[in-house]
Amino acid sequence: MSNKEKETNWNEYYTERNNSNLGSGLFMFILGKIMGVTSSITEKRILKMLDKHVDKNINLIIEAGGGDSCFYSVFRNHYKNATYLALDSSEVGISVFNKKYASDKTKALCENILDMSHNNYNGDMVFSAGLIEHFDTVNTAKMIKSHFDLCKNDDGYVLMTFPTPTFLYRIVRTTLEILKSWQFHDERPLKLGEVLEVSKKYGTMLESKLNWLNPATQYIVLFKKNKIEN
Ligand SMILES: C[S@@+](CC[C@H](N)C(=O)[O-])C[C@H]1O[C@@H](n2cnc3c(N)ncnc32)[C@H](O)[C@@H]1O
Numbered sequence: 001m002s003n004k005e006k007e008t009n010w011n012e013y014y015t016e017r018n019n020s021n022l023g024s025g026l027f028m029f030i031l032g033k034i035m036g037v038t039s040s041i042t043e044k045r046i047l048k049m050l051d052k053h054v055d056k057n058i059n060l061i062i063e064a065g066g067g068d069s070c071f072y073s074v075f076r077n078h079y080k081n082a083t084y085l086a087l088d089s090s091e092v093g094i095s096v097f098n099k100k101y102a103s104d105k106t107k108a109l110c111e112n113i114l115d116m117s118h119n120n121y122n123g124d125m126v127f128s129a130g131l132i133e134h135f136d137t138v139n140t141a142k143m144i145k146s147h148f149d150l151c152k153n154d155d156g157y158v159l160m161t162f163p164t165p166t167f168l169y170r171i172v173r174t175t176l177e178i179l180k181s182w183q184f185h186d187e188r189p190l191k192l193g194e195v196l197e198v199s200k201k202y203g204t205m206l207e208s209k210l211n212w213l214n215p216a217t218q219y220i221v222l223f224k225k226n227k228i229e230n
Contacts, residue, residue, distance in 0.1 A: 006185040008134060010090035013183055014068050038213040042220075043074045045211060046159065049222055053206045054125060054157050058082050062123035062150050064113050064143075065131035067093015072101060075127075085121070087111040087150075113146045114139060122152040125159065130218075132195070133162045134186050141198045148202035148225050156225040158203055164210065165189040166217040173216075192219055199223055 059082060063069055066086025075084060086108035088094050097108040114135075126147045132140050147158045163169055169189055176182040192208060199205065203223030211218045 008184050008186050010067065010088075011092040014090055014092040014096055016183075017068065038215070039070070041213050042161075042211055042218070043071065045209060045213075046071075046161070046220055047074070047078055049207050049209065049220060050125070050157075050159065053222060053224070058124035060085065060123050060125075060152075062087060062121055062126045064126060064128040064147055064150065066097065066108065066128075068096040068100070071127070071129055072097070072106070076101075076106070082124075083107075085109065085123070087113055087121075089113070113150070114142055116146070116149075119149055121150045123150050123156065124152060125157045126151045127159045129161045130163075132160055133188050133190050134184070135188070137194070140188070140190070140194070144195065144198045145202060148199075148223075151225045153225070153228055157206075158199070158223045158225060159220070160195070161211070161218045161220045162195065163187065163189040163214075163216040164191060164219050166212075168212070168215065169217045189216075190219075192221070195219070195221060202226060 056079065058079060061075055061079060061082050061084050063071065063075075063084070063086045065088055066072070067088035067090045069086055072084060072086070075082070082105070084106045086094070086097050088097075088108065089110065089112045091110055094108045094110050101108075128147065132143050132147075135143055144160070147160065148156075151158055173182060192210075196205065199221070203225045206222045206224055208219060208221040211220055
């Protein structure tokens with residue numbers, strides 16, 4: 001994006017989140033409660049979609065933008081044998097993740113996914129929650145491509161969730177902005193068409209679902225990567 005001061009400061013976000021300084025007041029309390037209930041339903045929806053299309057014995061799950069991942073424990077319980085790799089450009093997010101979950105099957109690495117000098121990653125499933133909407137259209141397209149690049153060539157899957165500009169999304173965001181509790185200044189809620197237009201160059205869509213239960217109204221989309229013939 002062109003306006004530098006408006007970029008989300010992810011290091012600050014994770015520092016505050018770690019100190020549980022997420023704002024106060026009745027609206028924030030109610031929103032926090034709603035998020036608690038709806039996130040477990042969201043997790044179930046994601047797993048249900050994956051179970052329909054993806055073999056449960058996958059080897060490597062890569063979470064793009066996975067610093068201090070909210071989804072790690074859910075995936076860890078569901079895919080017990082898989083290695084989990086979180087890639088994120090925020091040093092604080094990576095450090096919080098590594099302190100919480102360090103084990104031989106889990107690791108978080110600092111990596112700018114938009115600008116990887118190498119790509120030695122071969123994920124069976126590449127996943128992101130709340131990442132691709134934090135860029136202008138050019139870099140959103142680049143970030144979507146990176147998901148497919150991180151994925152292995154044969155039998156690889158990409159799952160992304162992102163907010164979409166529904167009426168409910170606008171009400172929640174505007175209220176949080178008025179309360180000065182909105183931290184994601186560069187978030188650009190995405191229409192499904194924009195994501196499909198880019199993703200169809202690299203993969204075939206298996207399923208999409210609009211998740212109204214998340215107050216930020218998130219799409220969940222799952223693709224199978226198209227095999228690149230050499
Ligand atoms: C909304 S957060 C994701 C939240 C986290 N996955 C969770 O479950 O709580 C978006 C993440 O993307 C990361 N990010 C933003 N730009 C990135 C980039 N170019 N490369 C890697 N990670 C990036 C941020 O540091 C942040 O951790």
